[in-house]
Amino acid sequence: MHSGLKQLIGQFHACQELAMQALEKAGLPRPVSNHDWVGSRNSRWAELQAANHGFTIKPHGYGMAFWNDAFWIDFDIGASGQTDGFDAYRLSAFSTRNAFAVKISEADIERLVNECVNSGEIIASAYINHYLAIPRSGES
Helix, strand or coil: CHHHEEEEHHHHHHHHHHHHHHHHCCCCCCCCCCHHHHHHHHHHHHHHHHHHCCCCEEEEECCCEEEECCCCEEECCCCCCCCEEEHHHHHHHHHCCCCCCCCCCCCHHHHHHHHHHHHHEEEEECEEEEEEEECCCCCC
C-alpha cells in the first residue's frame, strides 16, 4: 500500500475511534448496526447537541460528521456496527479539513484505494464503506 495512503487511513481510523469514545463518554453507546445508529441518533441527537460535550455532531443517514477543537471527520457506520470504514471522498475531505492530515488529492486517493481493492489490501463493501483487509486491532 502507498505509504501516504496507509498513514492517512491510520489518521482517519484514530479520529474515528476518538469520535466514538467521545460519543460513548456522552452516553451514546456504540451502535451494533447501521440501523441501530439511525435509531439511537433519532432518540438522542437533540440531547447530545443541547449538552456541551466539547464536540459537534451532525448525523446523516448511517453516519455522521463530527468535530471538536482537534479534528473534523465524516464517516458511516457499517452494517454490523463497524466504525472503521472509509471511502475516497471522506478520506479526501478529512485530508483537506485537518492541518495534521497527510495531503493527497481526492483523485490520487481514489486511484490508490482502487489499486488496493484490486490487490486485496482493501475490501469494498456492498455499500459505501471500504475496510482494510486486515482489521485494525480491536475491530473484527
